[in-house]
Every structure is written in structure tokens, then in C-alpha cells.
Amino acid sequence: MAALYRPGLRLSWHGLSPLGWPSCRSIQTLRVLSGDLGQLPTGIRDFVEHSARLCQPEGIHICDGTEAENTATLTLLEQQGLIRKLPKYNNCWLARTDPKDVARVESKTVIVTPSQRDTVPLPAGGARGQLGNWMSPADFQRAVDERFPGCMQGEPVSKWPCNPEKTLIGHVPDQWEIVSFGSGYGGNSLLGKKCFALRIASRLARDEGWLAEHMLILGITSPAGKKRYVAAAFPSACGKTNLAMMRPALPGWKVECVGDDIAWMRFDSEGRLRAINPENGFFGVAPGTSATTNPNAMATIQSNTIFTNVAETSDGGVYWEGIDRPLPPGVTVTSWLGKPWKPGDKEPCAHPNSRFCAPARQCPIMDPAWEAPEGVPIDAIIFGGRRPKGVPLVYEAFNWRHGVFVGSAMRSESTAAAEHKGKIIMHDPFAMRPFFGYNFGHYLEHWLSMEGRKGAQLPRIFHVNWFRRDEAGHFLWPGFGENARVLDWICRRLEGEDSARETPIGLVPKEGALDLSGLRAIDTTQLFSLPKDFWEQEVRDIRSYLTEQVNQDLPKEVLAELEALERRVHKM
Ligand code: OXD
Ligand code: MN
Secondary structure (H helix, E strand, O other): EEEEEEEOOOOOOOOOOOOOOOOOOOOOOOEEEOOOOHHHOHHHHHHEEEEEHHHOOEEEEEOOHHHHHHHHHHHHHOOOOEEOOOOOOOOOEOOOOOOOOOOOOOOHHHEOOHHHHHOOOOOHHHHOOOOOOEEOOOHHHHHHHHHHOOOOOOOOOOOOOOOOOOOOEEEEHHOEEEEEEOOOHHHHHHOOOHHHHHHHHHHHHHHHHEEEEOOEEEEEEEEOOOEEEEEEEEEOOOHHHHHHHHOOOOOOOEEEEOOOOOOOEEOOOEEEEEEEEOOOOEEEEEEOOOOOHHHHHHHHHOOOOOEEEOOEEOOOOOEEOOOOOOOOOOOOEOOOOHHHHHHHOOOOOOOOOEEEEEHHHOOEOOOOOOOOOOOOEEEEEEEEOOOOOOOOOEEEEOOHHHHHHHHHHHEEEEEEEHHHHOOOOOOOOHHHOOOOOOOHHHHHHHHHHHHHOOOOOOOEEEEEEEOEOOOOOEEOOOOOOHHHHHHHHHHHHHHOOEEEEEEEOOOOOOOOOOOOOOOOOHHHHHHHHHOOOHHEEEEEEEEHHHHHHHHOOOHHHHHHHHHHHHHHHHHH
């Protein structure tokens, strides 16, 4: 599995890229199976020809993007045993990957720049950097030389072509170039997604004065008919897709989805921040998705969907943990590993990072403006994480600068979307830690610089945590559709309502300001409590993370916000 990707931004490549691909040994005749090389723009043709000579595939298929091509590809993959049809649904397919190729491989994802500091801050005291991996152009060249020549020759040994030992996801931002080797898992191989729309795009955005962010975008309309758009950054597996497709539990409210994972945002000529979703579909985590947690996602994936590493039922359907659907009598389950499985078994039937991949247009609540080229106007940015302790349901930042600090201090329980093990609380600033295309300190400068933009109407910034638990480990907040109650408060704050009180960490809803009507008793005291010992430890952790990891590149404004929080927590 190898892929070379150029987003089509600069295609002036003639045999030898600036990266210096190894020169080709044999100039054999290229076998074009479909399409016409002569019809391609010169730059693309050169790229294809050179890549083919390098990788030596049996033939070249030039994609035309037609439905017929899609059908033929699916049929071929089925014949090769790579995917199985799911007869219970319309045009839905199941792929089971090699069990070693199931998630993003952060340790093998690199950004290549001549200077290390352009990619990552240099941590203090020789600590290991946690804000991305840098590779020098020379090392990268060696890695490419080792992997690509002849890599498409011959029959793949296993059914699922991957090469976990040699996996490498390389980004060369100076050339707008992505080089991915050894993995067929979506986050590593759908190069338009994390690789381009976040890593390369974040660097482009910095250079051109806009923002490429790991954020969902949703429109919310109040019972009075007032519509607002918000963007929200949560680390992987914190329910971004569920929030983006929420069915509000509050009567009269409507949520519409613009996107569930990535937002590109720029200020328009009137100073409003406008966002587009650069993706065409959803690549969501399956486990936990059900008719209760996300009915709109369930409706979206009834047709034209590729499932990866979920379990299969004997009547040709899909199954996973938390699908919340009893098995019909006599129906049996085959796990993602292809083994018989029954409820109660120790191992999960679906891989925790198993996925659905479906066209966005199938979601019943896509926003009418979801493809509008000018984007939708963003009034609020919401940060969040999965925090079992200490962090209240919602708070508002005092101002933009404080909001940038809140983003920099984000933490969350680790996720199955990457190779991490165990439930540890990880720092994940702006939910971008695995996706920064350049030095995080410079990224913070870029966010801070928005404040100085003439005429910019800066969105308000909030932080939410749906995942706080009580002493016995029970969730204190019901979540899902009930999160509309938090969005309602946010909307009222945007209208200028005086419904917040100041705390050391930010502005929280005043007593009674959150609409809890019709809910079972909610322990708001616990939900909003700010234990002093927790926050003392939290600020210590934030300080050591930011000063160690961002070190010399930490903007003084962010350090000043940290110091102000430390003083407020001290006085608690
Ligand atoms: C994802 C992620 O969207 O890991 O897959 O963030
Ligand atoms: Mn994501």
C-alpha cells in the first residue's frame, strides 16, 4: 500500500521532484489499463509516469470518478476477497483489515522541513517532544529510497496489503507533498483528510492568514427562529460526530450539520469568520453509535457505506459494541477478526476504532449551506475533552486571548483512533496534537494574531465537558441530545444575556441559567464544582507541559494567561 499525493496546488514536477525521488532504473512501457495518459495535464502525467516507473505496478488505472468505475472497483475488491457485500443494506460493504493496521500511526507520521524548529518546538531539558515528529529531508529521502522502488511489484502476500514495520506517513509542507507508505487504514491513507486538510492545510493557512482546524461545524436554530453556527474542536473519540448530527432533546430546537471533523475558516470582507467543511463524507467511529446516541448517523449509513473492522451478523448486517440493538433470534455474529462471537464474550466484536465511511449528503440533517463556497458564519468556537474529573460541564473564556490559552491547555482521555494504550489523560491542544503541520508555538502566535486583524469580529470561545463522573463513576450529565441545553446557554450568551458568573477558570452559567426542565435530577453542584486541589494539580500539569514542550516558542501572551490562572486558582 503506497500512495503519493499532490493536492494539485503546485504540479511543476518533471522527473525529479525537489524531494529527489530515486531515479528509475528501467524505462519499461507503462501499461495503462484504463484512461489516457495523454489527456492528463503535463505535470500530473509526469508525476504518474515517474511514480509508475519507481513503484513498478502491473498497470495504471486513471480514475474518471464515474459510478461505473466505483462499481467495477467494488466488484474487483470483492472478487479479491478484500471486501464483503452486506446484503441487509443497499450497496454497503465490509472491509476487515490486517489486525496490525487498524488506526493512525502517530509515531510514524512525520513532517519534513530543513529546520526542525519549523515543524516542532524544541522541548526543554532534552525531553521527548510530543507535538509532532520532524524528519530531516536527507533522512526522509533515505526512507523513501528504502520503501518505494519496486514496491508495487508482484502479488501482495496477505489479503490486506500493508507493511506495518515500514509504515511512514510523510508530509513535505514546503512542496505541498504527502508520501504515505505501508498502511491502508483511513486516517493514514485517505490523504485528503488528516494529511492534507489538516497537516498541509494548517501550514498553508498560517502562510495565508486563515485557519485549518480539527473541528465540527453545526448550525443551531432556536425555537424563536434565530440561527447560529458554531465550530467545535474535540480530540478523537469525544463525540464530535454525535454533536455534529445531534437531535436536540430541547423542544423547538434544530441542529443541522455542516461537517463533523474538519473546518477551514477565514475572515470575510465584513470581518466575519466563515467556515467550510472540506470533506465530502463522514469517516466515523462505529462503536457507541446507535439509534439513541446518533439516529442521524444510523440513517446516514444505511446505503453506499464502507464499514471497516466492525462485526458482521449472519443476516448480512453490521454489529458493534453499543449499537443498542438486540440480535434477532437465530442470528449469529462474526467478529472483526472473522471469529464466531456471542454477547458476553470477553473480547469486543468490533475493533474499538472500527469505522463507517459514508457520503455526507446522506445525512438527513445536512445544512442547506453545507457546500456553500463562501462558508457559514461562525459565532462561537467550542473546545472540549473527555475529562472524568474536575472540569465543569461548560465555561466561557473571558476573551479571545484567554480562549487561545484554553485551547492550548486542552486535555482528554486517550483514544482508540491512534495507537495509544490505556485510559490516560493526554494533552491535546486544540485537538490538533496529531495534526499540526508546523510548530505549535507558531500556531499559537497565529491564533493570537487574529485579535489584531482589522475589523475582525472574533467568535466567543467556550469549553465543554460532557464526561464528568461522580465518585461512584457515574456520568453526571446525560449527554447526547441533552447537550442542546448547553448550546442553548451558549446561544443566549451570544445574544448578550447576563447569565454567567465569574469563576477562576472562566464564566459558568449562573444558578438556574441552564435549562434543565424535564430532566431527571442533575447534581449541578458537582457538575460545576471546581475542587481547589484538582485545579492546583491541573495548572501544575499545564505549566510543565507548555513550558517543557513549547519551551522557547511559547508566546508570552499564553504564558501570561497561565500565570493569571495560577494566581486565580491560588486564591480559590
Ligand atoms: C479521526 C481522528 O477523525 O482520529 O479519525 O481524529
Ligand atoms: Mn478527527
